[in-house]
Amino acid sequence: MSKTYVHAPGFVAGDRPKIVTSRFEFADSYTLERYLATDGYKGLRGALSRPANEIHEDVKSATVLGRGGAGFPAGTKWGLTPQQVWPRYLVVNGDESEPGTYKDRLLMERDPHQLIEGCLIACYAAGLSQCFLYIRGEMALAQERVATALNEAYAAGYVGKNILGSKFSVDIILHWGAGAYVVGEETALIESLEGNRGMPRLKPPFFPAANGLYGQPTIVNNVETLANLPWLLTHGVAAYTAIGTKTSPGTRMVAVSGHVKRPGVYEIINGTTTFRDLIYGEEFSGGIRNGNSLKAFVPGGGSAPWFTQDQLDLPFEASQVGPAGSMLGSGAVMVMDETTDIPAAALTLTHFYAHESCGKCTPCREGGTWLERILRRVVEGDGTDADLQQLLEVGAMICPGAFPHAANEKLGLTAVPFPYKMTTICFVGPSAYAPVHSALTLFRSEFEARVKKRVTIAVTAVAGVAANASVSA
Amino acid sequence: MSRLNDTNIKLAHEVIARYPRPKSALIPLLHLSQEQNGYITREAMQHLGELVGVTSAEVYGTASFYEMFKFEPVGKYLINICGTMSCALMGANELMHHAEKKLGVKAGGTTPDGVFTLAHAECQAACTEAPTLQVNYRYRLRVTPADLDRLIDNLRDGKLNDEFPPHGVLSKVRQSIDATRAVGAKAPEDVNESPAWLDGKAAL
Numbered sequence: 001m002s003k004t005y006v007h008a009p010g011f012v013a014g015d016r017p018k019i020v021t022s023r024f025e026f027a028d029s030y031t032l033e034r035y036l037a038t039d040g041y042k043g044l045r046g047a048l049s050r051p052a053n054e055i056h057e058d059v060k061s062a063t064v065l066g067r068g069g070a071g072f073p074a075g076t077k078w079g080l081t082p083q084q085v086w087p088r089y090l091v092v093n094g095d096e097s098e099p100g101t102y103k104d105r106l107l108m109e110r111d112p113h114q115l116i117e118g119c120l121i122a123c124y125a126a127g128l129s130q131c132f133l134y135i136r137g138e139m140a141l142a143q144e145r146v147a148t149a150l151n152e153a154y155a156a157g158y159v160g161k162n163i164l165g166s167k168f169s170v171d172i173i174l175h176w177g178a179g180a181y182v183v184g185e186e187t188a189l190i191e192s193l194e195g196n197r198g199m200p201r202l203k204p205p206f207f208p209a210a211n212g213l214y215g216q217p218t219i220v221n222n223v224e225t226l227a228n229l230p231w232l233l234t235h236g237v238a239a240y241t242a243i244g245t246k247t248s249p250g251t252r253m254v255a256v257s258g259h260v261k262r263p264g265v266y267e268i269i270n271g272t273t274t275f276r277d278l279i280y281g282e283e284f285s286g287g288i289r290n291g292n293s294l295k296a297f298v299p300g301g302g303s304a305p306w307f308t309q310d311q312l313d314l315p316f317e318a319s320q321v322g323p324a325g326s327m328l329g330s331g332a333v334m335v336m337d338e339t340t341d342i343p344a345a346a347l348t349l350t351h352f353y354a355h356e357s358c359g360k361c362t363p364c365r366e367g368g369t370w371l372e373r374i375l376r377r378v379v380e381g382d383g384t385d386a387d388l389q390q391l392l393e394v395g396a397m398i399c400p401g402a403f404p405h406a407a408n409e410k411l412g413l414t415a416v417p418f419p420y421k422m423t424t425i426c427f428v429g430p431s432a433y434a435p436v437h438s439a440l441t442l443f444r445s446e447f448e449a450r451v452k453k454r455v456t457i458a459v460t461a462v463a464g465v466a467a468n469a470s471v472s473a
Numbered sequence: 474m475s476r477l478n479d480t481n482i483k484l485a486h487e488v489i490a491r492y493p494r495p496k497s498a499l500i501p502l503l504h505l506s507q508e509q510n511g512y513i514t515r516e517a518m519q520h521l522g523e524l525v526g527v528t529s530a531e532v533y534g535t536a537s538f539y540e541m542f543k544f545e546p547v548g549k550y551l552i553n554i555c556g557t558m559s560c561a562l563m564g565a566n567e568l569m570h571h572a573e574k575k576l577g578v579k580a581g582g583t584t585p586d587g588v589f590t591l592a593h594a595e596c597q598a599a600c601t602e603a604p605t606l607q608v609n610y611r612y613r614l615r616v617t618p619a620d621l622d623r624l625i626d627n628l629r630d631g632k633l634n635d636e637f638p639p640h641g642v643l644s645k646v647r648q649s650i651d652a653t654r655a656v657g658a659k660a661p662e663d664v665n666e667s668p669a670w671l672d673g674k675a676a677l
Contacts, residue, residue, distance in 0.1 A: 051675055100559055155651070159654075178504065195496035263602070
């Protein structure tokens with residue numbers, strides 16, 4: 001049975017295993033009291049009673065995939081730090097701002113202690129001596145909940161010096177952002193944490209695990225990734241991998257928004273749940289609103305190339321969604337029904353990425369703006385058919401070569417697999433192009449119907465030369 | 474005077490001490506300054522530069538990158554209406570037009586009485602509850618034009634003062650670390666040893 005709670009707007013519980021949302025049913029889930037009454041800090045206690053490297057091995061063998069977008073296994077990431085270089089830091093990415101994504105904020109507002117415990121387990125396992133918890137600036141309530149939880153946890157001896165009376169000591173510093181989407185990119189997050197403009201760094205050499213905060217080895221993990229750790233340590237690797245598939249174990253949080261009957265945030269079983277389940281399933285979104293039909297959907301946040309009904313049966317499994325021409329990204333499905341104005345919908349996303357470009361890489365700074373201006377012209381009815389070609393040419397400056405897209409039976413298209421090539425450091429530039437490319441590839445007729453047709457007039461017309469003059473010359 | 478006041482200077486020193494390098498405290502201190510003054514002034518940036526040991530130009534360099542820092546006064550209530558895809562699909566543009574009419578200002582403008590600033594915002598991470606808006610970074614979800622009218626009237630009448638502190642005040646709770654519990658930050662060059670718990674034995 002699906003259930004919703006006034007205190008957790010958007011969240012829809014179901015009869016499925018719960019790893020990160022197990023306390024969402026309680027109105028006071030964010031308090032230390034409730035947390036301790038529901039297995040809270042048990043995972044930490046268990047972890048501290050074993051050597052750190054064993055905990056790291058647990059996380060590795062459980063294949064806890066990163067939930068921020070790239071889907072890289074956390075345990076492997078922790079192992080990429082160079083030997084014997086100290087100190088190492090943990091930076092928590094709570095700068096959730098990918099269009100369509102709504103999960104980390106819920107986790108911070110509803111269960112801040114779970115996140116704190118996850119941070120502590122990560123620091124213990126990977127030998128990280130200070131943790132910075134970076135929360136998006138625009139989330140006042142999340143900041144309050146995490147600040148209160150940290151104050152409680154410090155006072156109760158769970159954070160700080162000699163945690164639970166052991167030799168494990170770590171500070172967790174709460175840090176607020178100030179409004180910049182690009183800071184969700186890990187190297188930009190580090191720049192921002194150093195007090196600078198949040199512009200991404202070039203990789204290599206600035207792979208955070210080797211050369212991150214203050215030039216030191218730094219692990220950057222997403223909020224949801226860390227929120228998985230207390231459950232993993234409490235219930236063990238076997239219980240964790242028993243949920244989901246071998247390559248995508250556990251659960252993940254997915255937000256379904258747009259034109260569905262019941263938009264919501266669901267904790268789904270990883271790897272097996274399909275997009276059809278999510279969009280049409282009774283325990284999930286229950287189908288398209290007003291009995292309309294599905295036109296298209298974005299499978300993994302605003303940056304992801306679009307899918308149509310042909311891809312509905314794909315599961316939440318990166319190894320299948322990638323070859324099909326898109327990505328799972330940050331667990332955000334945005335659904336468009338038949339009434340959607342596709343060029344205008346693409347414009348909202350292209351505007352977003354053009355606006356959020358940090359300006360470091362020229363193809364993104366200039367290209368994103370060009371894409372937005374041309375697309376706006378088309379949407380407002382002032383475009384020409386040359387503009388449609390121009391959109392693709394500007395896009396090719398950001399992402400040279402074939403750009404990923406989905407197969408489409410009706411249009412006779414075969415899929416171009418993910419990922420793309422890019423001329424920029426981070427994914428903001430390509431993300432400005434992705435919606436334009438998807439919309440133009442899958443719904444070209446909607447653009448063509450909107451552009452002004454160029455009327456070709458023979459240049460000789462003014463002189464009054466007969467149309468067949470060239471024949472005689 | 475827009476330099477930090479004495480209470481806030483004390484707070485600022487506490488915050489700076491939490492980081493291995495002082496400049497990391499810049500964004501938190503800019504928030505503190507905006508909380509005190511409502512926006513960021515030149516004098517404030519000069520002062521913050523002194524506190525963390527950088528020039529005021531560097532402070533402005535950082536501050537000007539971030540959307541939330543304002544360099545001129547904004548209304549007591551900053552109303553940010555989300556216009557990104559999920560909200561746009563659910564009528565965000567129509568909501569914005571309605572707000573513009575109700576307040577008599579265009580997006581980006583401030584009402585003559587200085588109470589409201591209306592702005593177009595990007596994705597607010599509440600996509601399933603579209604269309605959304607934030608008043609001083611606090612949410613209102615699934616907003617109808619009638620909801621918006623009521624919200625604006627109530628804000629103007631001071632009925633929502635408890636829920637929405639004036640612009641500049643962000644989190645009402647601060648992290649405070651008791652000196653006896655803190656590990657304390659050290660500059661990275663002062664740490665050369667592996668953490669004590671990595672000795673191959675259990676910590677407990």
